[in-house]
Amino acid sequence: MHTLITLVLSGLIFVTPLMAENIKAEYYLNGSQSKTKFQPGQPINVEIVLNDLEKKEVIKDFKVMHGKYMHMVIYKKDLSVLQHVHPYFDPITGRFFITLNMPIQDPDNQDIPNALIEPGEYMIMADVDIRFVGMRMFMQKIKIAGKPKMYHLMEDKTVGKDHYQKVFQVQKGKIQETIKVDFQFEKVSGQDGTLINFYADLKFKNGQSNKYNYDNKNFSPWLDAGGHAIILSNPMHHGPHDHDHHHFIQANPLMMKGFAHMHAVLPPPEVTESIFLFSFYDKNILRKGLNKIWLQFRYKNEVLKLPIVFKY
Ligand SMILES: [Cu+2]
Numbered sequence: 001m002h003t004l005i006t007l008v009l010s011g012l013i014f015v016t017p018l019m020a021e022n023i024k025a026e027y028y029l030n031g032s033q034s035k036t037k038f039q040p041g042q043p044i045n046v047e048i049v050l051n052d053l054e055k056k057e058v059i060k061d062f063k064v065m066h067g068k069y070m071h072m073v074i075y076k077k078d079l080s081v082l083q084h085v086h087p088y089f090d091p092i093t094g095r096f097f098i099t100l101n102m103p104i105q106d107p108d109n110q111d112i113p114n115a116l117i118e119p120g121e122y123m124i125m126a127d128v129d130i131r132f133v134g135m136r137m138f139m140q141k142i143k144i145a146g147k148p149k150m151y152h153l154m155e156d157k158t159v160g161k162d163h164y165q166k167v168f169q170v171q172k173g174k175i176q177e178t179i180k181v182d183f184q185f186e187k188v189s190g191q192d193g194t195l196i197n198f199y200a201d202l203k204f205k206n207g208q209s210n211k212y213n214y215d216n217k218n219f220s221p222w223l224d225a226g227g228h229a230i231i232l233s234n235p236m237h238h239g240p241h242d243h244d245h246h247h248f249i250q251a252n253p254l255m256m257k258g259f260a261h262m263h264a265v266l267p268p269p270e271v272t273e274s275i276f277l278f279s280f281y282d283k284n285i286l287r288k289g290l291n292k293i294w295l296q297f298r299y300k301n302e303v304l305k306l307p308i309v310f311k312y
Contacts, residue, residue, distance in 0.1 A: 119146025
């Protein structure tokens with residue numbers, strides 16, 4: 001079974017000694033707990049400390065998940081921007097930290113330099129796996145000054161039922177590629193939810209010709225997974241208070257409404273196709289209507305981010 005699903009299930013079955021309500025996250029943005037508005041492109045230092053309110057101490061015992069102690073997703077309210085970064089962890093103080101909008105060479109943090117340059121409202125979601133507690137998510141709103149440009153989600157081109165095709169012109173670091181993504185999903189009903197299988201088939205344009213070929217040998221794992229995918233449901237269709245219910249702490253992050261984070265294995269080198277399978281057990285989590293998925297792969301040592309808007 002998929003790791004994430006296993007984690008959800010184990011989180012539900014075992015009663016953990018430390019309840020989510022007894023954890024308090026402190027977010028410091030440029031050293032302040034109250035300042036949440038910044039200029040576009042200005043360096044923003046994000047620090048997170050998690051407190052165990054029962055023991056009255058900082059939590060320092062985390063488990064590595066997909067190669068990192070913390071995964072951070074930052075998205076603009078209209079879903080036009082999504083950044084996936086990994087704060088650094090100081091085991092002595094228990095402090096997580098990352099500076100956004102700064103040049104950096106870290107291959108696992110390619111989204112840092114231009115993380116917050118567009119004016120608008122953003123949500124920061126930080127995922128951790130606390131030992132003896134489980135996975136938790138802590139959220140913080142942040143605003144980038146200026147007149148925000150709001151984009152409406154537009155469904156991408158369908159070629160069949162729950163089936164999309166999109167061509168991306170990718171220019172990143174040393175690579176310049178035209179990538180055709182064939183994306184489809186199927187729903188498999190279960191007892192207590194629906195298993196959704198998302199298939200992403202990636203082909204690369206062959207020079208000037210109109211041919212697209214598979215290129216399995218140039219994929220490599222990123223953070224212990226062959227592929228990553230993050231889905232956010234269209235927040236615009238729902239009340240602006242939707243997020244306020246989260247109170248910075250999710251009792252079970254994977255049950256968060258309108259959010260999914262999935263992983264896929266690398267297609268084995270002996271097969272010619274590059275089809276990535278992402279599975280998600282949807283217990284009324286994704287909303288009906290438009291959703292946006294960001295597929296992430298490591299290709300020729302660059303981490304690609306390929307977004308598709310689909311109807312769910
Ligand atoms: Cu991550």
